[in-house]
Amino acid sequence: MRRSRNSILVILLSSISFFAACGKSSAAFEKQLSEAALRPVAAPASVAPETIGYVLFDPATGTVVEEFNRRLPLIPASTTKVLTLGLALRDLGTDYRFKTTLGYNGDLKTGDLVLSGGEDPELRVRDLLSLLGQLQSRIGTEWTGRFYYAGEPLFARDRIDESMEAEAAYNPALGSLSLDSNIIYLRWKKTKGSSEAHLVPSLPGIDLSLLNKEPGEEDEREVLYAGQGEGWLLRKPKQPEGMRAVPVKDAGLFTGRVFQRLAATRGVRIPDPQPATTPDADRTLAVHESRPLEAIAEQILATSDNVMTELVLLHLAKKESSRPLPLHEAATFLENQYRSRMPGLDWTGFQLRNGSGLTSANRITAEQLLASLLYADSINGGIERLLPIGGWTQGMMGRLNRPDEAFRVVAKAGGIYYSVSLTGFVYPKSGRRLAFAIMITDLNRRKAYESANDKLSRRKSNEARMWMMQNREALDGIVSSWISRY
Template sequence: MKHLLNKKLHVKHVAAFIVLPLGAALVILILLLKSGTNPATVQAKTAESKEVPPVKVNPVHDTSALGLLNSYVDSLNTAGQLFGGSWSFYLTELNSGKAICSVNIDQGLSPASVMKIVTTGTALTLLGPDFRFSTLLQYNGTIDSATVNQKGEKIKILKGNIYIKGEGDPSLGSEVFGSSVNDVMKEWAGAIKKMGIDSIAGNIIADGQSYESNPVPQCWTWEDMQCDYGTGPGGLNIHENIFDMLVTPDKHGTSLKLNPAIPGLKLYNEIIHNPSVPKSYVFVVGAPFQFERTAMGEVSAAMVGKSAIPDPALFCAESLKSELCKNGIGVRDTPTTLRQLRLNQLTISPNEYLDSLPLKKGKKDSRKLILEDHSPTLAELVYHTNQVSQNFYAESILRGLAWKLNGFGSDIGGIDIIYHFWKTKGLDLRGLCMADGCGLARMNTITTHQIVGMLREYAQDSAIFPAFYKSLPVAGESGTIRKLADGTEADGNLHAKSGTMARVKAYAGYVRAHNGKMLCFAMIGNNTLWSEAELSGKFARLFVLMARLN
């Protein structure tokens, strides 16, 4: 240093002493900034060797009853099992109509047997809970009492025909309502005998012309028609238009015994005895009015199957003739139906044709009444229809609407009446396609918005609501939902009609919430990847969550 001080300083020496340290400091500062280090805190960090872990904040969940319901609905909305499928859910307060939860409520979906809510509720409204179907036993011609038999005894001969005029009663001869084919025939034969008639110089003619002759709705599939649940109604029904078929395994395979026996039916038996089949099944292949049929299926043990009577009206006439013969009353001609007479182009008098039509004001029936049978009340029929989901009764009621209000029982006529009724109620019918009365037709579609609107309308009609509400199965207790929500808040509380077909599950009805308010709902799933049992379980969970609402 002394050496330097003793020398004369130049400008370049001063620049070196000043510029070089400043440059080094600038480089260090730039490096610190690039590394994200705050120069002001370099010294402070020397005492800290570990980083403080970030604080985790848990999302807030709504644990209220409504929050849990909405959360569960959200989980269904985002489930992968909805790929390729659809579902809809609508829940409202019954009185106010205030929406509580809604998902795809204006999407038309297949409701399966929930369609029975439309048919039965509308019929109760338009016909009344006390309406009854009728079946008339009639005759025409004269009763001649001047004839003497071989024993020299005077006998009364009916020179005319006996008519059985049906007006669509689905319960005639039904064991569900404490009757049978034998009971009905004994009553009718007894009434004829009571008139003193000893012989009939004519025929027994079944008249089912009050309804369209084809018992099967146009949109039903061939597969469904072969099963007992695919039996359709006519103007004259008997024993719910089915026969029981006892299938018994034997050394030749299987044997069949029918009850009641059907005259003229040729039934080929191709039912296999297979001890290892997981679930026995039988069905009969054949169309309406076809008397040559084939029984098919597999059974592991004896079982009873059911199948449609080919021509229920003809079976009525044949059964009555058989009972009359047992009572010593002969019938000259072979039993027949008005339908057969017309198909065979046999002569029918103008009066006979007119008498097959509904009576109009001022019109006189040339037939004379022997006896009139009445069905149980419509309220009772609707109860049975909805509790066990009986397709045959639902179709009978649909055609009964048209018969009573239009004079001819047809599917189209009944559906038109239902459309008109709900249109006058201001219901938006877009999305509704009604192809039958029971829901078996795959063409049926309806929205949950429409179903809930109908349920609310029924509830506002005090004349019909008690009967309609009573007809709906009760969760955990009765009908088709007796095994659902057992032991929960919905048990004994929720009343609903169910609907089930392949790839279809639906429920609709009423439930009282925890806060005492009555709610109405509809839920439908179509073509999801959930199995039928899985989707039923999902919907049963909704039953419980709805019942817990405050």
């Protein structure tokens, strides 16, 4: 995201949080929402009434401006990230930093080298190079002892959501020691009579095989997961050359192997990585600290990165529970925090199974989502200044971007097949600052899609994509009407 563009938000939009501007506590909007009469308008003609819920709220007056089915539980998809990041920013602090540690047990050079993860959501290759440089300055060209990678065992899983495709780059492994969102890149190029393909990075244990068969109508996947370890199968590509991201299945091992490969490119020999039985090392060689959580949150809201969000949730739940929790328990922790912090709100139907929204099991009402947004906006400076700007920044650049719409909407979008959502703030032509949450979910179609034997077919995918496009346009149309009417 371009920070120079974000500075325009300071000029165009108020950066003062709802609480500072209105002098109201969280109990104020909680009470206002829970007591506001249900005064629905007619649902948009293009949307089935039972699939949509929204609420438009004026924080300055504490009134519901417009609503429809605001207490109907629907799938929030990636707008779930607002809940995860909002709580993390409030409780950990906007300047909180994650740590990745390189240490050792025993003697320098001959002992056990340990690379320990601390759930850093944005650990990158350049950060490993920094750690490597500090190691190299101490040992020279070789570590003759063993090399371990370490993290919380309860956090390790081969994909975020078991019901989603194993081949999807947005559904990779999780682990305390994660790197570059746990994806690698598959590149291919057709040559005379054959095809060449390789993975970047090319690491031991990550295998690639070529199949002499193109993707078909019944299964449009180009890349197939072999079903165990890090094995991949590439179907005969239609394009002469290309690249696509594929998910890593073991985050800690992947990070350890990349560190070993980087060391080799710099002339440093390190043994093959092994999983550690304990995350701690007696002595510290180097520590990498992440950027402030506030900067990480801004990036997540722009890119909607699932791995980064889940790592924030796992770390937050560990810190506040004083013990590591597996992902589903961390999501329950998040759910319970919102229930307990706004007890006056109607939480009927609210359930969370992860913190990124990459699941069809999460449920939230528009009223609950709006209250969570306003709660998140009570942090120092407010979450609004971190949200994507309609028509301008990543995450909202291609939406609400007409001349009479651009810059007027600051929001987080979400979407999985048969569900779209948007929550944030809108500045109508009157100059008011209104908060909103809107979701459209066809639960019946989503259920049918998940149980279909041919859900991987091109026909099923095209049907789902068409639904997404039509209902995203309907959603944006509602928000656009608010700009002109209020």
